[in-house]
Amino acid sequence: MKIKERTKKKKHTGKIIALIVIVGIASAVAYSYYQQKESEAHQWHWVSSGPFSINKNQYKLGENIFMIVNGLQPTDVGEIDIVDPEGGVYSKIPFNGTMKSSFKQFFKPVTERSLALCNATALVGNWNIVFKGVSYKSIPFKIINEFIPGEESGSGMAPVPKGLYPC
Structure with missing residues (x-):
């Protein structure tokens, strides 16, 4: 048993x-x-135009935008214009294929860079990376009204001081 x-x-x-x-x-x-x-x-899902690429097409407030330029020809000479949602040139980056055929660049849209962008929500919208001096198409990207963690009160996101407030 x-x-x-x-x-x-x-x-x-x-x-x-x-x-x-x-x-x-x-x-x-x-x-x-x-x-x-x-x-x-x-x-990342790279968005490209010729030798120019950014790491994605949508960003949150306070997020870095990474750009890689790879394979510039010696005849590729010009300027990269970062165009904000208001149509103003936020930043310019020169390039010259005879000097460098490739480079990496990053930028983070912040209100401190431009008086036309009054506060963090003015950064929200459709941006463009425009290539001057070459025939490559511009690269559009979007900044959405959402902060990356830790950037809600981070540097560069504060409103412009009252005496300079253009809005």
């Missing part, structure tokens, strides 16, 4: 262990799947 009881206990113990192993494997697969989806969401 004791042998039958031991056999039943061993069968139940084996089933429980098998169930734990299956649940563990299913959990690991689900975790791996969601980790992969999360990492895909954080990958």
Whole structure:
């Protein structure tokens, strides 16, 4: 009689262990799947025009915009104009293919750079990277009305002082 009881206990113990192993494997697969989806969401999707590329087409307030220039020809000489939502030139970056065929540049739109941009929400909208002196198409990008964590009160996002307030 004791042998039958031991056999039943061993069968139940084996089933429980098998169930734990299956649940563990299913959990690991689900975790791996969601980790992969999360990492895909954080990958950059480069937007290009000729040798010019930016890391994505939509940014949050306070986020850096990364630009890579790779493969400039010696005849490629000009200027990159960063155009804000109001149509003003926010920043200019010269380039010369005879001097450098590639370079990296980053910028972060902030209110301190331009008096025409009164506060952080003035940065929100459709921007353009325009190439002067060459025939490459401009690269549009958008800044959405959402701060990256930690930038809500970060530098460069404060309103322009009252005496200089153009709005």
